[in-house]
Amino acid sequence: MLSHPVSTLRLSAELRSLAAIRTFIEDTAAALRIDHDTTLDLLQAVDECATNIIVHGYRGRPGPIEIEMGRNGNVLIVRLRDRAPLFDPTQLPLPDISLPLEQRPVGGMGVFLARRLTDGMTYRVTPQGGNELTLIKKTHPLHPAEEV
Amino acid sequence: MQIIIDRLVSRVPVTVLRIHGDLDGSNYHELIARAREVRSAGAEHLLIDMTNVPYMSSSGLVALHSIAMLMRGEEPPNPEHGWAAFHTISRDRSEVAGKQANVKLLNPQPKVDRTLHMTGMSEFFEVYTDMAEALASF
Numbered sequence: 001m002l003s004h005p006v007s008t009l010r011l012s013a014e015l016r017s018l019a020a021i022r023t024f025i026e027d028t029a030a031a032l033r034i035d036h037d038t039t040l041d042l043l044q045a046v047d048e049c050a051t052n053i054i055v056h057g058y059r060g061r062p063g064p065i066e067i068e069m070g071r072n073g074n075v076l077i078v079r080l081r082d083r084a085p086l087f088d089p090t091q092l093p094l095p096d097i098s099l100p101l102e103q104r105p106v107g108g109m110g111v112f113l114a115r116r117l118t119d120g121m122t123y124r125v126t127p128q129g130g131n132e133l134t135l136i137k138k139t140h141p142l143h144p145a146e147e148v
Numbered sequence: 149m150q151i152i153i154d155r156l157v158s159r160v161p162v163t164v165l166r167i168h169g170d171l172d173g174s175n176y177h178e179l180i181a182r183a184r185e186v187r188s189a190g191a192e193h194l195l196i197d198m199t200n201v202p203y204m205s206s207s208g209l210v211a212l213h214s215i216a217m218l219m220r221g222e223e224p225p226n227p228e229h230g231w232a233a234f235h236t237i238s239r240d241r242s243e244v245a246g247k248q249a250n251v252k253l254l255n256p257q258p259k260v261d262r263t264l265h266m267t268g269m270s271e272f273f274e275v276y277t278d279m280a281e282a283l284a285s286f
Contacts, residue, residue: 015172015174018172044205044263047172047173048206051173
């Protein structure tokens with residue numbers, strides 16, 4: 001559960017929407033009193049996941065994407081929902097960039113970055129039958145005077 | 149994103165692509181297209197100025213790799229084939245000894261530089277923070 005007001009952005013899944021998604025994350029993070037470095041980590045993680053939804057999920061077909069962001073104490077939570085064909089990115093093998101070529105799995109650098117920049121990533125199929133990807137990022141606790 | 153092209157002369161002629169703005173999934177094709185144009189026009193040495201790129205997603209990595217291949221006279225993988233393109237990046241990075249001789253990066257900002265390092269792509273490109281030094285390196 002998110003204990004603070006949750007901000008939600010709904011827009012069509014198009015690559016030209018990426019800038020608006022990043023602006024949404026920045027603005028919401030500012031409202032939630034999130035520090036700059038944490039904001040940038042989350043911004044890139046969300047951008048990478050949204051890009052994958054648009055490019056690999058919808059594959060150019062029209063569809064909605066919904067992004068919800070809030071915090072619970074010192075934990076930030078971002079949920080991305082879409083109606084593209086079901087796909088669980090948490091099951092993708094991470095590319096081990098230290099391995100020699102012949103041992104390296106084929107993998108997505110976007111998901112790799114999203115996982116490195118966050119503290120957790122979970123996936124579920126929503127009751128409506130869509131994808132829901134949740135990104136978790138730890139941040140500093142709010143002082144009482146900072147309550148939003 | 150805007151791309152400004154300069155042609156400078158040091159020991160050899162160097163084409164500088166100055167990128168202004170975020171480099172992401174919506175515009176990385178444009179960067180590849182501009183590099184293809186300058187290569188077709190005869191450019192042999194390319195410096196990509198990233199001073200004014202506040203943000204670069206993994207799509208930018210595909211663009212940088214594609215440009216490196218173009219400048220070597222090779223056709224890059226179709227960026228629409230996302231997973232395959234990334235696989236080619238891994239293969240290319242492991243197969244090419246040393247760094248790119250004819251494509252170099254100037255002044256990537258801390259978050260962009262971190263993306264290059266986190267993905268191992270920093271091993272693929274020489275990175276400079278000084279324009280004169282970068283030009284003299286070709």
